[in-house]
Amino acid sequence: xxxxxxKIADSVNIWLCSSDExxxxxxxxxxxxxxxxxxxxxxxGVASGRAATVSVSGGGVYIDAPEADMEFWRDxxxxxxxxxxxxxxxxxxxxxxxxxxxxxxxxxxxxxxxxALCSFIISQCNNIPRIKGIVEKLCGLFxxxxxxxxxxxxxxxxxxxxxxxxAEDLAPLRAGYRAPYIISAARAVASGELDLEKxxxxxxxxxxxxxxxxxxxxDKVANCAVLFGLHRMDAFPIDVWMKRALREHFxxxxxxxxxxxxxxxxxxxxxxxxxxxxxx
DNA sequence: GAACAGGCAACTC
DNA sequence: GAGTTGCCTGTT
Numbered sequence: 001x002x003x004x005x006x007k008i009a010d011s012v013n014i015w016l017c018s019s020d021e022x023x024x025x026x027x028x029x030x031x032x033x034x035x036x037x038x039x040x041x042x043x044x045g046v047a048s049g050r051a052a053t054v055s056v057s058g059g060g061v062y063i064d065a066p067e068a069d070m071e072f073w074r075d076x077x078x079x080x081x082x083x084x085x086x087x088x089x090x091x092x093x094x095x096x097x098x099x100x101x102x103x104x105x106x107x108x109x110x111x112x113x114x115x116a117l118c119s120f121i122i123s124q125c126n127n128i129p130r131i132k133g134i135v136e137k138l139c140g141l142f143x144x145x146x147x148x149x150x151x152x153x154x155x156x157x158x159x160x161x162x163x164x165x166x167a168e169d170l171a172p173l174r175a176g177y178r179a180p181y182i183i184s185a186a187r188a189v190a191s192g193e194l195d196l197e198k199x200x201x202x203x204x205x206x207x208x209x210x211x212x213x214x215x216x217x218x219d220k221v222a223n224c225a226v227l228f229g230l231h232r233m234d235a236f237p238i239d240v241w242m243k244r245a246l247r248e249h250f251x252x253x254x255x256x257x258x259x260x261x262x263x264x265x266x267x268x269x270x271x272x273x274x275x276x277x278x279x280x
Numbered sequence: 281g282a283a284c285a286g287g288c289a290a291c292t293c
Numbered sequence: 294g295a296g297t298t299g300c301c302t303g304t305t
Contacts (some may be wrong), residue, residue, distance in 0.1 A: 124285095124288065125285055125287050125288085126285070126302085126303090127303090127304090130303065174301080176300075176303095177288090218287060218289080219287090219288095
């Protein structure tokens with residue numbers, strides 16, 4: 001037990017899963033989420049208005065959170081999905097075996113649909129530090145307070161809250177041309193014009209089509225929202241990193257649908273590796 | 281200062 | 294329909 005765990009009031013530090021099942025560093029750093037930050041070897045984050053700290057000790061992943069939230073977190077970390085089987089299903093070639101080895105322990109988080117949609121609207125033409133900065137400012141200005149460990153963290157603001165704002169209210173975010181996209185997406189969600197819960201039940205193709213109607217949401221953002229926010233694991237977002245990886249390692253006529261129902265996990269394995277190589 | 285970035289929409293041909 | 298360009302802002 002090398003890591004001293006500080007007990008945080010009103011929360012318990014409990015075993016979440018084996019560290020073979022979940023690698024927090026890879027999972028939080030692979031580009032799917034923007035609200036987990038490393039402090040002293042552990043990650044603290046907020047999701048759906050709940051705060052937690054995740055750490056690895058010995059062979060286990062531990063989570064420090066209110067006891068009442070533990071079911072939520074088990075769901076959030078997708079612990080009911082068999083990732084060993086999912087991983088095997090996308091190891092379709094030697095390159096994929098290497099990517100899966102490199103990205104082993106990545107899990108696709110079951111994030112809130114609105115948060116994912118909004119975050120990936122912000123992501124366009126931005127790098128991760130800037131995306132995180134804009135998202136933090138959005139939460140700091142408009143998110144509800146979440147008391148945790150003697151500090152006040154902030155929830156991601158609801159679509160209703162953002163829908164009530166005007167683009168100029170978002171000026172402090174420095175989100176640029178994305179600000180009106182954020183507002184109009186919030187209004188679509190808040191008004192029920194876009195029902196994310198119903199959309200999540202549709203086949204990935206149709207879910208994507210619903211999101212594509214939003215101004216400022218194209219193919220890439222829609223696919224990210226479907227994969228990370230609606231947890232449709234067969235969605236396969238393609239950005240510039242993925243384009244390059246597909247070009248270099250797959251035949252020109254390759255169809256990512258060949259990866260099957262866990263294509264989105266395949267995407268994360270490929271993406272995580274491509275980005276690690278590209279930015280090192 | 282110019283070019284560019286994990287993308288999109290509007291416009292061109 | 295395939296290709297080009299401007300867009301906010303921040304970084305190089």
